[in-house]
Structure formats: C-alpha cells, structure tokens
Amino acid sequence: xxxxxxxxxxxxxxxxxxxxxxxxxxxxxxxxxxxxxxxxxxxxxxxxxxxxxxxxxxxxxxxxxxxxxxxxxxxxxxxxxxxxxxxxxxxxxxxxxxxxxxxxxxxxxxxxxxxxxxxxxxxxxxxxxxxxxxxxxxxxxxxxxxxxxxxxxxxxxxxxxxxxxxxxxxxxxxxxxxxxxxxxxxxxxxxxxxxxxxxxxxxxxxxxxxxxxxxxxxxxxxxxxxxxxxxxxxxxxxxxxxxxxxxxxxxxxxxxxxxxxxxxxxxxxxxxxxxxxxxxxxxxxxxxxxxxxxxxxxxxxxxxxxxxxxxxxxxxxxxxxxxxxxxxxxxxxxxxxxxxx
Amino acid sequence: xxxxxxxxxxxxxxxxxxxxxxxxxxxxxxxxxxxxxxxxxxxxxxxxxxxxxxxxxxxxxxxxxxxxxxxxxxxxxxxxxxxxxxxxxxxxxxxxxxxxxxxxxxxxxxxxxxxxxxxxxxxxxxxxxxxxxxxxxxxxxxxxxxxxxxxxxxxxxxxxxxxxxxxxxxxxxxxxxxxxxxxxxxxxxxxxxxxxxxxxxxxxxxxxxxxxxxxxxxxxxxxxxxxxxxxxxxxxxxxxxxxxxxxxxxxxxxxxxxxxxxxxxxxxxxxxxxxxxxxxxxxxxxxxxxxxxxxxxxxxxxxxxxxxxxxxxxxxxxxxxxxxxxxxxxxxxxxxxxxxx
DNA sequence: GCTGATTATGGTAGCGCTAGCATCTGTTTG
DNA sequence: CAAACAGATGCTAGCGCTACCATAATCAGC
Numbered sequence: 171x172x173x174x175x176x177x178x179x180x181x182x183x184x185x186x187x188x189x190x191x192x193x194x195x196x197x198x199x200x201x202x203x204x205x206x207x208x209x210x211x212x213x214x215x216x217x218x219x220x221x222x223x224x225x226x227x228x229x230x231x232x233x234x235x236x237x238x239x240x241x242x243x244x245x246x247x248x249x250x251x252x253x254x255x256x257x258x259x260x261x262x263x264x265x266x267x268x269x270x271x272x273x274x275x276x277x278x279x280x281x282x283x284x285x286x287x288x289x290x291x292x293x294x295x296x297x298x299x300x301x302x303x304x305x306x307x308x309x310x311x312x313x314x315x316x317x318x319x320x321x322x323x324x325x326x327x328x329x330x331x332x333x334x335x336x337x338x339x340x341x342x343x344x345x346x347x348x349x350x351x352x353x354x355x356x357x358x359x360x361x362x363x364x365x366x367x368x369x370x371x372x373x374x375x376x377x378x379x380x381x382x383x384x385x386x387x388x389x390x391x392x393x394x395x396x397x398x399x400x401x402x403x404x405x406x407x408x409x410x411x412x413x414x415x416x417x418x419x420x421x422x423x424x425x426x427x428x429x430x431x432x433x434x435x436x437x438x439x440x441x442x443x444x445x446x447x448x449x450x451x452x453x454x455x456x457x458x459x460x461x462x463x464x465x466x467x468x469x470x471x472x473x474x475x476x477x478x479x480x481x482x483x484x485x486x487x488x489x490x491x492x493x494x495x496x497x498x499x500x501x502x503x504x505x506x507x508x509x510x511x
Numbered sequence: 512x513x514x515x516x517x518x519x520x521x522x523x524x525x526x527x528x529x530x531x532x533x534x535x536x537x538x539x540x541x542x543x544x545x546x547x548x549x550x551x552x553x554x555x556x557x558x559x560x561x562x563x564x565x566x567x568x569x570x571x572x573x574x575x576x577x578x579x580x581x582x583x584x585x586x587x588x589x590x591x592x593x594x595x596x597x598x599x600x601x602x603x604x605x606x607x608x609x610x611x612x613x614x615x616x617x618x619x620x621x622x623x624x625x626x627x628x629x630x631x632x633x634x635x636x637x638x639x640x641x642x643x644x645x646x647x648x649x650x651x652x653x654x655x656x657x658x659x660x661x662x663x664x665x666x667x668x669x670x671x672x673x674x675x676x677x678x679x680x681x682x683x684x685x686x687x688x689x690x691x692x693x694x695x696x697x698x699x700x701x702x703x704x705x706x707x708x709x710x711x712x713x714x715x716x717x718x719x720x721x722x723x724x725x726x727x728x729x730x731x732x733x734x735x736x737x738x739x740x741x742x743x744x745x746x747x748x749x750x751x752x753x754x755x756x757x758x759x760x761x762x763x764x765x766x767x768x769x770x771x772x773x774x775x776x777x778x779x780x781x782x783x784x785x786x787x788x789x790x791x792x793x794x795x796x797x798x799x800x801x802x803x804x805x806x807x808x809x810x811x812x813x814x815x816x817x818x819x820x821x822x823x824x825x826x827x828x829x830x831x832x833x834x835x836x837x838x839x840x841x842x843x844x845x846x847x848x849x850x851x852x
Numbered sequence: 853g854c855t856g857a858t859t860a861t862g863g864t865a866g867c868g869c870t871a872g873c874a875t876c877t878g879t880t881t882g
Numbered sequence: 883c884a885a886a887c888a889g890a891t892g893c894t895a896g897c898g899c900t901a902c903c904a905t906a907a908t909c910a911g912c
Contacts, residue, residue: 179580179870179871179872179895179896179897180896180897181580181897181898183638183898185897185898185899186898186899186900187898187899195861195862196861196862196863197862197898197899197900198861198862198863198899198900198901199860199861199862201899201900202860202861202900205900209859209860209861210860210861211859211860211861214860214861226655226656226659228632228635228636228656228660229636229898229899230577230636230638230897230898230899231573231636231637231638231899232572232573232574232576232577232582232637232638232897232898232899233573233577233867233897233898233899233900234636234898234899234900235573235867235899236571236573236574236577236867236868236869236897236898236899236900237866237867237898237899237900237901238867238899238900238901239520239522239867239900239901241573251592251598251601252595252598252599252602254593257592257593257598258593260592261593264620273616273633274617275614275616276615276617279605291569292614294569295569295570295571295572295575296572296573297524297571297572297573314567315567315569318567319569402799402800403799403800403803403804404799404800404802404803407803429800432800433800433803436800436803436804436805437803439805440803440805458743458744458745459743459744459745459770459773459774459777461745462744462745462747462748462774462777462778462781463777464777464780464781520865520866520867520900520901520902521866521867522867522868524868526867526868526869527868527869527870528868528869536891536892537891537892537893538868538869538870538892539869539870539871539891539892539893540890540891540892542869542870543870543890543891546870550889550890550891551890551891552889552890552891555890555891570868570869571867571868571869572869573867573868573869574867574868574869574870574897575868575869575870576869576897577867577868577869577870577897577898577899578868578869578870578871578896578897579869579870579871579897580870580871580897
C-alpha cells in the first residue's frame with residue numbers, strides 16, 4: 171500500500187509526492203496549493219501547508235522549469251560590479267523584477283569578449299524568460315546564439331543605432347559633447363580627455379568630446395589619455411600625473427567617470443594645484459561623493475537606477491507579448507555644474 | 512521511421528534528440544560528447560560538434576540538473592553590492608569557482624532579515640551544490656531550512672563563535688580593538704566611533720573599540736554615532752557634522768568604513784579643520800582611494816579578495832567530501848597607518 | 853428532477869536530460 | 883582458439899514537477 175518507491179536514482183530529498191502522501195492528497199493538488207492557492211479549498215490548503223512545514227519541503231526548481239517551460243528567471247549581464255554605475259542599474263532591475271517573482275542571474279566580468287560569450291551561453295542554458303544586456307554583444311557567435319534563442323532582450327545604458335533592438339539609456343556622445351561644451355563655455359581651451367578601459371560607451375563619449383572641440387575650432391588640440399586598467403581613484407591619480415607631465419599646458423580635464431575625477435582632484439591637492447583655477451576637473455556619472463568633495467565635482471548625472479527600472483519594465487512587456495516592436499528609450503542625462511569646473 | 516514526435520507540450524526548441532538525429536547517433540552519445548568528449552570516438556565527436564553548431568543547440572540546464580541531481584551552481588549571499596567590500600569577495604569567489612565550471616547565483620539586499628530569508632529559500636530551490644553566506648542567518652526559519660537542506664556551506668567575513676560551521680574571515684572585534692589602540696597610542700583620548708547600518712560585523716568592531724577605550728581608562732568617554740541609512744560618503748559628511756556639533760571636544764573618529772571616513776575628511780576640508788592635527792580620521796577596509804586621498808587615510812586593510820578565494824576553496828573541499836569537519840580560518844587584517852591618523 | 857455550468861480534485865503523460873546497465877566490436881591473454 | 887577484457891555506443895527508465903484532460907461534486911435555472 172505505502173508504495174514508497176525509492177529508485178536507485180532518488181536523491182533522498184523530500185519531493186512533492188512525499189508532501190502529497192503526508193497530506194493525503196495528490197501531487198498535483200500540492201502543486202496547485204503552492205502556486206495558485208485560490209484554486210484549492212481552504213481545509214486542503216491548510217493540511218498541505220502543514221505537511222510542507224513538517225517535512226521541510228523545498229520545491230525543486232529544475233523540475234518546475236522543465237515541466238512548465240518557464241524558468242521565472244531573467245539573466246542580467248553587466249561589465250563589472252566594481253563600477254557602482256552597474257550596481258545602481260541592478261538595484262533598479264531588482265526593484266521591478268523581484269516583486270514580480272523573477273530571479274536574477276547576474277553575470278559580470280564582461281570587459282572581455284570571450285568571457286562575455288562564455289557567460290551568455292551559460293545563461294542561455296537556463297532558458298531565462300528575458301535578457302538584460304549592457305552594450306552590444308561583441309562576438310558574432312554570441313550574437314547568433316542570442317538571435318537564435320528567441321529570448322526577449324533589452325539593451326541598457328546606450329541607445330542602439332540598430333532600431334531592431336530595444337534599448338534604454340541615454341546618448342553617450344551627447345553627454346560627452348555637453349560636458350565639453352560646458353568646459354568651453356567656462357573659458358577652458360586646452361581640455362584633456364581621460365579614460366580607463368575604452369569600452370564602447372567611453373569611445374562614444376570621446377566622440378562627443380572631439381566633436382565639441384572640433385566645432386569650437388580646437389580640434390587640433392587634443393590631449394587624450396587612457397589605460398587598459400580598470401577604473402579606480404588610484405588610476406585617476408596616475409593618469410593625471412602622466413597627463414600633466416606630457417601636456418603641462420592643459421587647463422581642464424574631462425574624466426570619463428567620477429573615480430578618475432576624484433583621483434585627479436587628489437593629485438592636484440597633493441601637488442598644490444588649485445582646482446578649478448589652474449586645472450578644471452569634470453567627472454561622469456555623479457556617483458554621490460562628487461557632491462561632497464572639496465571642491466565639489468562638476469559631473470554628468472546619469473539616470474542609472476532609472477535605466478534599470480525602465481529596462482526591466484520594457485522587458486516584462488516583451489515577455490508578456492513577444493510580438494511587441496522594438497523601442498528606443500532615451501532617459502537623458504543632466505549636467506551637474508559644481509565647483510571643480 | 513523519422514518519428515519526429517512533437518507532443519503538445521514541446522517547446523519547439525532544439526533538443527539533444529534533434530542533434531542526435533542530425534548526427535545519426537543516439538541522444539546519450541551526444542550527451543557524452545558534450546560532457547566527456549574523451550569517451551566518444553573522434554569521428555562521432557566531430558559529427559556531433561557540427562550538428563550542434565548547425566542547429567544552434569543549447570543544452571537545457573533544468574533537464575540536466577534534474578537528471579543528474581547536480582546543479583553545478585553555488586549560491587552566494589552578500590548584504591550589498593554597493594559596498595565594494597563584497598564585490599571584492601565575489602571576485603575572489605568567481606576566480607576560484609568559475610574555472611571549475613560552477614555558476615554563481617548572486618543574491619544581495621540582505622540587510623533585511625525577511626528579504627534574507629526569502630532569498631535563501633529561493634536559492635535553495637535551485638538545489639545549489641554549495642552555499643557561501645555572509646554572517647549568520649538571522650531568521651530561525653532560514654536557519655532551519657539551511658540545516659535541513661544538507662547543502663555544504665561556508666560563512667564569510669567573520670569568524671563564527673559556533674565552531675560547528677565553517678567560516679573564513681578575520682576577527683572583527685580584534686580589528687576594531689587594534690585601530691582604537693593605534694589611535695590611543697598616537698595620543699588621542701577623545702575617540703568617537705561612527706557607523707552606518709549596525710550590522711553584526713559593525714557591532715563587533717564597536718565592541719573592540721569599547722574594550723580598547725575601557726582598558727585605557729577612557730571607557731567613560733564614549734561618543735558613538737550611527738545611522739540606519741546605507742553607508743556613503745555623503746552620510747559620512749552628515750554624521751561628522753552631527754558628531755562635531757554634539758561632541759565638539761573629540762580629537763579622533765574611527766569610521767566603520769572608508770566611505771564614511773572620506774566623508775569625514777571632506778567635511779573637515781570644507782570647514783577648514785586640520786586633519787589629523789585637530790581631528791584624526793581612521794577608516795576601515797582600505798578600499799583603494801584611501802591611499803591617494805589628501806591626507807592619505809589611516810585604515811584597516813581587510814583581505815576581502817582572499818576571503819572569497821579561500822571560502823570558495825573550502826567550499827569545494829566540502830562539496831567533494833561532505834564529511835569534512837568544520838573549520839575556522841582566520842585571514843587576519845593589517846593596520847594601514849597613513850597620514851589621517 | 854433534469855440539464856448545463858462551475859468548482860475541486862485526480863490520473864496520465866510528458867518536459868529534456870543522464871545514470872545504470874546491456875550490447876557490440878575488436879583486442880589481448882593463457 | 884576460447885575466454886576474458888576493454889572501449890564505444892545504445893536502450894530504458896527515471897529525475898520531480900506541471901500541462902492537459904477527465905472525473906466527481908456542487909449548484910443555478912427552468
């Protein structure tokens with residue numbers, strides 16, 4: 171009678187079948203009691219709840235995913251978690267997707283194309299319900315796998331030129347342009363550009379920087395410095411030292427993010443270079459500390475959290491209705507003019 | 512003959528069966544070619560490889576997990592990703608577990624006990640092969656589920672008093688004590704303590720601080736300030752202002768992390784308070800920017816990356832051999848005495 | 853009291869993959 | 883030359899869950 175079938179392959183863990191037996195119902199009723207409690211009568215629901223608690227039952231997600239063909243997960247690929255920018259984006263995503271019951275598969279370490287491909291393939295094995303990516307996929311294989319998978323996808327941070335994909339972000343070149351214009355308007359003429367890793371977005375900001383200089387007739391003056399290293403305050407110090415040694419005449423530096431800018435600021439403090447009088451410093455992203463540094467940092471405020479929120483929302487819409495047209499959502503940016511420039 | 516059975520529940524995605532048919536072999540051979548290539552002859556291996564490429568086959572991880580009872584994933588729960596400390600820990604974990612083929616399920620937002628429980632339960636549904644946790648689980652239900660799951664677990668950051676669990680980290684109270692001793696030895700007497708959220712680890716550092724003051728006979732003098740808000744440079748500015756307003760006589764402040772310390776530094780710069788002459792400032796963690804700030808930040812260097820690495824290694828050992836005894840691994844810390852104190 | 857709709861529960865058959873064994877071929881050994 | 887063995891491949895039966903359909907029980911309406 172008590173057909174406690176335990177095959178050789180059984181894992182020994184409590185299954186839905188065990189709970190069903192304990193509660194004197196069928197497995198499918200337990201399944202329903204857990205997923206759609208309203209479809210099960212109250213007495214059964216309670217009995218099942220007790221059985222679950224007594225046995226310490228934890229549903230097996232792999233089995234659920236396999237049977238239902240829905241993973242209830244969304245994969246998010248960001249370049250790096252040491253960059254606060256992406257942590258803020260993630261927070262926005264989590265705040266939208268968490269309450270909707272989605273689990274996030276967070277992948278990082280994407281400044282390397284091979285690693286990016288590896289990660290994307292790995293996450294596709296989970297058959298996520300949706301995909302949130304940062305920037306275009308670099309490797310053709312990754313792009314093919316992406317297209318072939320049919321998983322709804324939203325790209326974040328940048329606005330895609332390709333209007334067949336959905337993207338949420340702001341115009342990187344426009345932001346670079348705006349900051350450079352600001353520096354020009356404040357009377358600076360020898361404006362340097364500083365970056366860490368030259369990813370897509372950084373390159374676009376640089377395009378904006380160059381365009382602004384060109385238009386102002388200073389296109390011939392061009393002091394650009396970058397490093398393959400990851401961005402950090404320390405790197406900002408180093409690059410500033412190097413920049414000033416090579417181009418002593420510069421009167422402003424547009425740093426591609428706030429970490430570098432803070433490093434530039436520290437370097438100037440250490441050397442007694444007055445900011446912004448002798449050297450104006452501009453950052454990018456408005457990471458929070460810029461508002462309290464001395465002098466306070468002029469920077470570009472980017473809608474990171476909001477990008478995460480809107481990207482998640484657009485993705486949800488596309489999961490519910492895969493036929494939706496692609497969309498490009500520009501969330502803009504805002505110049506924060508403070509003391510350093 | 513071509514029994515292309517496509518039941519009503521089929522997802523339409525390419526399965527291992529499709530690949531097998533295309534390559535003219537059985538499904539199990541494809542499975543082997545993908546997992547243990549050496550066990551399949553070269554010609555077949557190549558034919559299968561081509562079929563995989565042609566069809567764009569992506570294995571279904573849920574099915575694999577279900578059939579093999581191994582998820583090849585490790586769940587990592589950290590309090591927050593906006594705290595660089597945990598990002599460094601994650602990097603160490605990834606560097607060990609990634610090459611070994613494990614996927615990481617990263618959970619954050621754990622400063623809330625209810626959320627922590629929710630996340631832990633959600634990750635247990637994945638039946639991870641191992642679990643890396645930060646701090647003790649607060650809720651009894653979470654602890655029960657953890658114990659019942661039988662999943663190998665390593666706790667990170669702090670050293671557990673409970674020697675039945677494996678933990679990797681350093682002594683938080685000892686670190687708090689050491690820094691306070693340093694400040695005392697430099698002649699400071701009115702030493703304040705500043706923290707953001709009072710999590711377990713922060714409280715233990717404070718214990719060390721109090722003990723050092725007590726021993727030095729300054730136990731009666733106690734200026735402590737904290738805030739329920741998340742730690743940030745801005746919060747450091749605020750708390751410093753508040754602290755100085757309430758306790759104008761303090762001559763040193765021990766900040767529970769470097770963000771707060773930088774905020775304190777900025778506040779002093781803004782108000783023209785000489786550091787360290789009028790107010791010495793000490794941080795915690797040695798996040799990188801402390802080495803270049805002006806003045807450079809005295810702080811406690813914590814082996815974050817290394818904690819991640821060793822925790823992952825201990826976990827691997829326990830996954831391979833669940834019978835291993837619990838272990839407590841103290842990785843120590845190092846006082847970084849620089850200019851600010 | 854009968855019909856048709858509605859609600860609550862259960863049985864069956866997979867989802868896509870792999871463990872465990874069986875089978876088949878070719879090679880080695882006494 | 884038979885027996886023993888190793889290596890390569892295949893068959894079958896699940897892993898634990900849920901979609902789909904069937905059935906039983908209840909109820910409104912005529």
